[in-house]
Amino acid sequence: MKYVAMLYGNQAKWDSFPAEAWPEAIAKQDAFNTRYRESGELLGAFGLADAAAAQLVRREDGVPAVTDGPYLKTEEYIASFYLLDCESLERAQQIAADMPxxxxxxxxxxxxxxxSAKDG
Incomplete structure (x- = not known):
């Protein structure tokens, strides 16, 4: 079964994280990604830009109509997401709890x- 695991944040939260702590945090995240990619349980890990870079795209009269986003106005937004492929919910929970x-x-x-179906 596949699962999406998501972490939330905002620019103020990232700005408050001590600059000298980032290298260790990134190293821990890289180790997590490597461990679960090698096990075959992590299909993808994606970090998203700040919410200020989000856009809303609609179609009006057959052409894209783009406005600034994000769609939801919240204190926090999805900062990163991970696509997992696990044998059970319990295993997905274990992996999520192992995130740095x-x-x-x-x-x-x-x-x-x-x-969706994969191409043949």
Missing amino acids: FADVEPVELWPVLHE
Whole structure:
């Protein structure tokens, strides 16, 4: 079963993180990514830009209509997301709890209920 694990944040939170702590935090995240990619359980890990860079795209009269985003106005936004492929919910929970920031920030875990067919 596939799961999406998401971490939330905002620019103020990232700015408050001590600059000298970033190299260790990045190293821990890289080790996490490597460990679970090698196990085959991490299909992808993606860090997103600040919410100020988000855009909303609609179609009006057949052409894209683009405005500044994000869609939801919240204090925090999705900062990164991970696509997991696990044998069980319990295993997905274990991996989410093993994320380097899980001791200070919750990880939101969603089951993926549908996947589009792959090309033959």
